[in-house]
Amino acid sequence: MRIFLLGLLSLFFVISCKNETANKEEVDLLVINAQVYxxxxxxxKAQAFAVRDGKFIAVGATDSLLAKYTAKETLDAKGKTILPGLIDAHCHFFRFGQSLQNVDLVGTESFDEVVERVVAFQKENPSEFIYGRGWxxxxxxxxxxxxxxxxxSLFPDTPVALQRIDGHALLVNQKALDLANINASTKTEGGEIMREGNRLTGILIDNPMDLITAIMPQMTRNQKVKALQDAQQYCFDYGLTTVNDAGLDKNTILLIDSLQQAGGLDMRMYAMISNTPEDVNYFLNSGILKTDKMNVRSVKVYGDGALGSRGAALRLPYxxxxxxxxxxxxPVDSMYNLAQKLAKTNFQMNTHAIGDSANTVxxxxxxxxxxxxxxxRWKIEHAQIIAQEDFDYFDDNIIPSVQPTHATSDMYWAKDRLGERRMKGAYAYKKLLQESGVIALGTDxxxxxxxxxxxxYAAVVRKDLKQYPENGFQMKDALTREETLRGMTIWAAYSNFEDQEKGSIEVGKFADFILMDEDIMTxxxxxxxxxxxxxxxxxGKKVK
Structure with missing residues (x-):
């Protein structure tokens, strides 16, 4: 009798479990026991969420979601931190991928080291045109x-072009100058061809660089695809799930879109159109390009150059x-004309502005x-040096898009360029946030x-990686941890008109998220x- 009763209880338990499972909704992924921001x-904060068809369908407590859902895959976070997928609101994704195929000059501590790296790279990767970046x-x-x-002297017959870290200055050799037909009498606007007396130094700042770009070999399709895929892997490793590429030509945008559609590229991208008549008119005529992974609805304009190369446009002399x-x-009239043209469309105008004069214009x-x-939601990209009376221009129509590490990179010499008074409106992220209500954060x-x-780290602590300065750089301009995380997620999405589909872990949004061992908020x-x-x-797909 005891055996019979035990068997009956076991059967009842099995039937109950089957009924309980049958009553649950099936999802693709269930994440439990997490600390979800x-x-x-x-x-x-939440403990758990469920994902179906690539989107969050429920967010809440672990017990309640386990009671409601059964999953094809369950991820037990074991108390670790989960954040929305991070968004880089201003970078050069494609250019970064390209740089991985060229001479890396980042971190060089002298011009001799630059030359050593160029010589070594050319020995290992012989090229008919040497290109490097990062000095x-x-x-x-x-x-x-x-x-x-x-x-x-080292490359008399091979053209060499070495771009400064900010992309706004170029050192070229005589062979490159000759191929581009640049000489002491060449005149250009919107930049500088530097000279010592009547002799060219090889330094080109801003617009004159286009003359060199025009003679450089074009990348093959395979090289472009590799550049994009290499950049993607770097970004996924750092938890980036959307990147804003600040300036792409039509052909590159269409290549990226085709790769995404074919499954050859997963990264979500907000692509800013390079400001050329051909590229701009193509998209204005065809309309906004929007898929789950691509968003093309803005034009990237350059207002001025960079502070480090003294190309930033200032009201008073350096x-x-x-x-x-x-x-x-x-030119000012071109800027105004383009603004009037874009204001009649649903396209944004996103303009690079470093100096206080450029920002004013x-x-x-x-x-x-x-x-x-x-x-x-038009953007000022960088918004680096703002005159005190100009902060009031920022509102729901005009959003600052800034890169906090510029402050901690530039702090060693920015005051030399600007002086004490102008520094009060430089790298002023807190003030920009107060004026606009949102601030989009990126790396560049x-x-x-x-x-x-x-x-x-740069936004909150205002120090460089050597933990300098001890008390932080212009701490009145620091952001809180919450403000910074918002700037890297929901506010960045908002600046792209994408806040209804990403930027937070909420029902109905794309299931883009990252798992971290440490709690970034504490x-x-x-x-x-x-x-x-x-x-x-x-x-809802694991990519790293």
Whole structure:
């Protein structure tokens, strides 16, 4: 009788379990026992979420979701931290991939080291045109632009073009100058061909660089695909699931879209169209291009150059070069005309503006073009040096898109360029946030490193990776951890008109999220730069 009763109980238990399972909804993925920062409007936390067809369908407590769902795959986070997939609001994704195929000059401590790397690279990878990127004379003992003489002697018959870290200056040898037909009498606007007396030094700043770009060999399709896929892997390793590529031509955008459609590229991209008549008119005529992975609805415009190469346009002369103001690289009338043209469409105008003069021109052009309109979300990319009276221009129509590591990279020499008074409106992220209500954060890689945790550290702690300065750089301009995480997720998505589909862990949004071993919201400040991403998920699919 006892055996019979035990058998009956076992049968009842099996039937009950089957009935319980049958009553549950099936999902593709169930994540449980996590510390989830949802980054919703309340900045609430959760323990678990369910994913079906690439989107979050439920977010809540572990027990309640286990009671409701059965999953094809279950991820037990064991108390670890989960964040929404990170968004880089301003980078050069494709250019970074390209740089991996060329001479890496980042971190060089002298021009001699630059030359050594070029010679070594050419020996290992013989090329008919040598291209490298990443030098910064501000990191050298002799903080002056280099001269082409050494390159001329080492490579008399091979053109060489070495781009500064910020992309706004180029050192070329005589062979490259000859091929581009650049000589002492060549004149261009929106930049500078540097000379010593009547002799060219080989340094080209901003617009004159286009003359060299025009003679450089074009990449093959296979090289472009490899560049994109290499960049993607770097980004996934750091937890980036969306990148804003600040300036792509039509053909590259269409290549990326075709790769995404065919499954050859997973990264979600917000692509800014390079400001050429052909590229801009193509997309204005065909309309916004929007898929789950691609969004093309903005034009990238260059207002001026960079501060490090003294190309940023300033109202008053540079403090360390009294006869020099920098320069606008897009004429004022062209800026105003484009703003008026884009204001009649649903396309954004996203303009690079470093100097206070450039910011003034662009902010006024935006304000005039957008008069009577609302929620246009046009961006000032960098918004680096703002005159005190110009902060008021930022609102729901005009959003700052900044890169916090620029502050900690530039702090060693920015005051030399600007002087004490202008520094009060430089790298002023807190003030920009207060004016606009949102701030989009990025890295500008490969100008800076890919890591979004360097961004987080620079925004919150305002120190470089050597933990300098001891008390932080202009701490009145620091952001809180919550503000910084929002700037790297939901506010970045908002700036792209994508806040209804990504940027937070909420029902109905893409299941883009990352798993971390440490809690970025509470970990000791000095550990932030070294944080690691354990797993990266995009649309419910593990990609790292």
């Amino acid at each position: 949802t980054v919703d409007s309340e900045f609430s 910064d004379q501000n990191d050298w003992e002799l903080k002056e632009f280099p001269n082409k003489a050494k390159l001329d 403090s360390d070069r009294a006869d020099h103001y920098g320069a606008l690289v897009t 662009i902010l006024k052009a935006y304000t005039e073009a957008l008069k009577g309109q609302s929620d246009k 890689f490969p100008v800076e490193q890919v890591s979004p945790f360097y961004t987080f 970990v000791a400040e000095d550990l932030i730069p070294n944080l690691k991403v354990s797993q990266t998920w995009l649309g």
